[in-house]
Amino acid sequence: LPLRFAELGTVYRFERSGVLHGLLRVRGFTQDDAHVFCRLDQVDDEILRVLDFVTGILKTFGFDRYDIFLSTRPDKASGTDEQWQVGTAALRRALEARDLPFQVDPGEGVFYGPKIDIKIKDVLDRAWQCSTIQVDFHNPGRFQLEFIGEDGKAHPPVMVHRALLGSMERFFGVLIEHYAGAFPLWLAPVQAVVIPVAERHQQYGRAVAQALRGRGVRVSIDDRSEKMNYKIREAQVQKVPYMLVVGDREAAARTVSVRHRHAGDLGAMSPEFLAEKIVRLTAERAVLEEEPPAAAAGGVL
Template structure:
């Protein structure tokens, strides 16, 4: 990857090998989500100021948003978060309790203004792709949905090689929105999910956001450094602001529970942590190049190309070393480039 001065700080350019690993991560992410009952969304990169006023971002988050742009006399902002757009999809029709829960996910690119002094490689950037999901459910479905979200998050992290996961549960602060009964149920469901999975966790009393309690999942990398990954966050604010409802069994309108959930967080940051964790020697399923075909001499080059083609036909990521060098030099280069098989 690189950051180009002509484009701007904190804006990542993915090069071929990094882009290939990113594609592998994202393809795996989508398959796991479809298997777990999620549907995919794609949403715009910009939205009118009115959207961000209703969501509260202009009141509480504007210092982290890029400057507005004028389009046809209307004020627009690039999105710092995906949530308000998922809300718009929900508002596009009326839902019955029979249609809930809804599980919607998106690999959505967002833009947040970070001061130049805190930008750091892939770990702190200004434009990044967030693996966001939102779950809309009834009160009766809350506990099961949270339980499944925690299991899903842990399974995803462990698949990528992060088995040392700790959790932090943040509860209701003094100033909060939403009914106390909902806070109690939401917090209880989060704690119950953690206990059922046997995860050690710390409780941050009063440390939750004003709009809902949350779980933060953190991992330790190969150097024993802790990083925040997944988040499972209730939001009692946005459903109120956008007046979200569903029709219950009684024929009346009710407010759905909304759970915001991210498994990997920023794809850029996750890729940076993953690279450091494996020191560039990715497991075979993640390696950008799984096999290097090495002909002994130019006489074997044609056959090497046939082998390469056969491997590609089986979806194996491969290349041929066509350089006119000794075999030892070719093997050394493949080894230094951390290619698993030669």
């Protein structure tokens, strides 16, 4: 021990039609579930591992505002008072060890054990229940699970449940709302679009797109017979991070004129330099790839 098992499981709930809410509250959803089986003396370390995993993932996705709740024994519960006290104390120690502020939510634990609930706040300051960590003394006994300890005797393990994102569908919905569709570069389905000024620039534009694609950049080319400003506006509406304009000057100099969806005109760059930059920022999972102009810095992007 410990033994750690993870799965993506489908869950169904008969939610009333009046409370269904897009991806945020559905009747069928996928949960990134995991169960850790460990000895009692391993519980603290396993909870810390999971807690670090959860907060690390939230930080990577750009969520730095969330409320944490420590939910305690409900009126109808399984297990002894001692087991509940041990589980609750272990969760509390993990939160305190990481200096994470939390509120005690009396009576809101699940019937088999206490839990930590993390409610993510989106850009509209709405809180959504996503991540959870639970300590379970009940199910190992129910399924008659045992391990042989150092004393040569059989002991029941402790079970730690965890969901990093919770409902995948809800997390996707919160993510879309949080960024208003303008995902960070590393998450954007299309990271750059090449925009030829005229038909005669399409060949060079395709060569640029192919070069970027060869470096692992998710790139498309807008070779429609439309005006350049129209294509730029379309890319802005689609919230593509980088727009690469190519005309006579760029084709002759073997460069691209780069425009960013928030920062505006970034000037001329070589495709190689831009590809290296995009690949680096993607690897770093940067939440903000370019600083917006000072006037827009205080608003929602």
